[in-house]
Amino acid sequence: MPDPGPAPRRLLAFGAVALLAVVLGALLLVRADAGLDTRRATVAGVPLTEVRAAGGDDGLRPGVVIAHGFAGSARLMRPLADTVARHGGVAVLLDFAGHGANPSRLPGAGRDDARARAVLRHDLDVAVAWLRSRPGVDPDRVVLVGHSMGAGAVTRYAVDHPELARTVAISLPDAGDVPAQWSGGLTLVVGGLEFPDFRRAADEAARGGPPGSRQLVVAPGTEHISVLFAPRTHAAVVAAIPGRPSGPSPAPPARLAGAGLLLLGLGLGFVPLAAVLLRRPPSPVAGPPAPAGAAHPRPGSARAAPGTGWPGRWLVVTVAAAGLGAALAAPLPTTRLPLAVGGHVAVFLLLTGGLLVAARRWLRPPATRVAVRPSAAAGPARAVRVAAALVGYAVLAVALPLHLGFTSATPVGSRWWLLPLVLLCCLVFLLGAELVTDGRGGRYAAVGGIGVVVLAAAAVTGLAPGFVLLVVPLFAALVAWQAAWAGVLRRRGAPWWLPALVGAVLLAWPIATTLPLA
Structure with a gap:
């Protein structure tokens, strides 16, 4: 059999590495879903995804609504839902209007105006109500988690709903969304490499409220997107869940x-x-x-x-x-x-x-x-x-x-x-x-x-x-x-x-x- 030349060898090498990477990637994605039950539904036009650990006892579990930021989606926030589910909670992800699987349009083209805020509030209302109605969820132990635009939306929602257990605001854009006198429990997470405005907003928002009601967490070495996948961010979300459920150490990069x-x-x-x-x-x-x-040039002529x-x-x-x-x-x-x-x-x-x-x-x-x-x-x-x-x-x-x-x-x-x-x-x-x-x-x-x-x-x-x-x-x-x-x-x-x-x-x-x- 003739020996293949250098070019065929390189092609074979590319093909072998490509196949190996695809197989390993597929296995990791399958493993990321192992032990989790996922259910999808569309309620009042809002696409929702529920994630919880498979099996378990019949006791009531805390619930967590997870909201993405501008240009994000429920799928972007899925690692956080995995972490919540593996620590005994029931997570519900939503796609805001104009995002992900939601075909509705978000008014204002990204401007934070009254019309956009009303749409975000409506979508959060749908998600919170659906979570509370799910079997095995304790309606008195509901936590809100949001990133960027979603962080502003969940904090404004929590201010008007004191029955919520706690709120986690990741990369909050505006400290004005958190009244200084508000007494609700709030965890603020910000990446160490984020734009100065986000770090400033987190610092200002952390100063208000009764002593001990607000906590500031900095995820070092992360910016506005990578902060979502930092172990410190996931640990902060787990700590906000009532009852401090036990579970494995967060592994946010697995799906990524x-x-x-x-x-x-x-x-x-x-x-x-x-x-x-x-x-x-x-x-x-x-x-x-x-x-x-x-x-017209002759074939092979110089260009x-x-x-x-x-x-x-x-x-x-x-x-x-x-x-x-x-x-x-x-x-x-x-x-x-x-x-x-x-x-x-x-x-x-x-x-x-x-x-x-x-x-x-x-x-x-x-x-x-x-x-x-x-x-x-x-x-x-x-x-x-x-x-x-x-x-x-x-x-x-x-x-x-x-x-x-x-x-x-x-x-x-x-x-x-x-x-x-x-x-x-x-x-x-x-x-x-x-x-x-x-x-x-x-x-x-x-x-x-x-x-x-x-x-x-x-x-x-x-x-x-x-x-x-x-x-x-x-x-x-x-x-x-x-x-x-x-x-x-x-x-x-x-x-x-x-x-x-x-x-x-x-x-x-x-x-x-x-x-x-x-």
């Missing part, structure tokens, strides 16, 4: 680790899949087709460097396009799209991508020769089949781990028509990046990085919603992910438009399915 391994395995699995679907081209020359009027005149022209054009895109997006009515924050991000990407496409002729005059890479998916029918397979795999790779271990990633309600719209905006941006950089991997990745930096700067200067700063790390990770996959496709000789199409799925799916409907 499973989803992370699944994500890694599916990400690596793209390499052998592309190798199967795409034959490596005979020539390494890459690049999008020449503009109209350009001379003129993009940006003839001086090498850095593509960089100047990218920075200018992103900056102008941010400036143009600011005054536009992006809130007309019922996708809070995501509407602005999508319009920014559309404008920046359109400007990059328009700038392509300036970067490469018509007389420039461009060698067209031989397509490994030659023929329209084969190209469509390959594209459909890779796009389907991209949906699976981003949606499945996200939904199983991080947050809700299933389209509901208006998200079904928002998804193709956001996909189009992301596709225009990535096609513009492909054209301006001539498909060169490092430059292509740099265009995405510039877009991330400009978007963050726009949020800091007020040109974009301030909440953009909290999703920038996720957006940056998605940009890096799609750039890596684009490099894989180019090396396999994919049609020049295919990396942008597959990458647009990776960017658009989380934006359209996780950011709130407003």
Whole structure:
């Protein structure tokens, strides 16, 4: 038997590691559910998830309602529910209007106004009433837990409901939600690396109330999202449950680790899949087709460097396009799209991508020769089949781990028509990046990085919603992910438009399915 070459060995190695990661990830996710009973119901339009330990005695158990923050979901808070259930409580998670599986819209597009507060209060009313009606739940021992927007909602609710046993506010946004004279029991949790406003709000809220009624807990080394998975946060929630039930030490990363391994395995699995679907081209020359009027190159001919005149022209054009895109997006009515924050991000990407496409002729005059890479998916029918397979795999790779271990990633309600719209905006941006950089991997990745930096700067200067700063790390990770996959496709000789199409799925799916409907 002939010895396989280095390339087949690498593909086999990628496939083996990918398969191992997927199997281990699936096993960890199954283990995270072991010993727990989960029930889902929709009550008065509010999706609810109940989690409790399987079996046990017939005695009454304390109940805990767990509320997520803005752009969160019940699934994001699931590790907290696991901890509550394993310590003898019954946890109920809810999806606020516009979030997760709730197709209703949250008024105000993220603004903390009276309409939004009324909707949040209604949803909490539904969750608390349902929890109290569940078999085996002690209605006199109910605790509220909330994160960020949810922290404000549960504290305001608790102020008007003194019968509640205790409240845990994680990353409380505004100390004004907690009256200084309120005597209810309150635990405030804040990450050591959070924005100063959150730390200040926790400090101020902890000063009021009768002596001993309020406790401040700092989870070191965590920011606004990772604080949810800190052992100290979970220990604070357990301590707030009446009766101090016993149980194992909290293990919040278990579900995240499973989803992370699944994500890694599916990400690596793209390499052998592309190798199967795409034959490596005979020539390494890459690049999008020449503009109209350009001379047709001979196969294998040298390609003129993009940006003839001086090498850095593509960089100047990218920075200018992103900056102008941010400036143009600011005054536009992006809130007309019922996708809070995501509407602005999508319009920014559309404008920046359109400007990059328009700038392509300036970067490469018509007389420039461009060698067209031989397509490994030659023929329209084969190209469509390959594209459909890779796009389907991209949906699976981003949606499945996200939904199983991080947050809700299933389209509901208006998200079904928002998804193709956001996909189009992301596709225009990535096609513009492909054209301006001539498909060169490092430059292509740099265009995405510039877009991330400009978007963050726009949020800091007020040109974009301030909440953009909290999703920038996720957006940056998605940009890096799609750039890596684009490099894989180019090396396999994919049609020049295919990396942008597959990458647009990776960017658009989380934006359209996780950011709130407003």
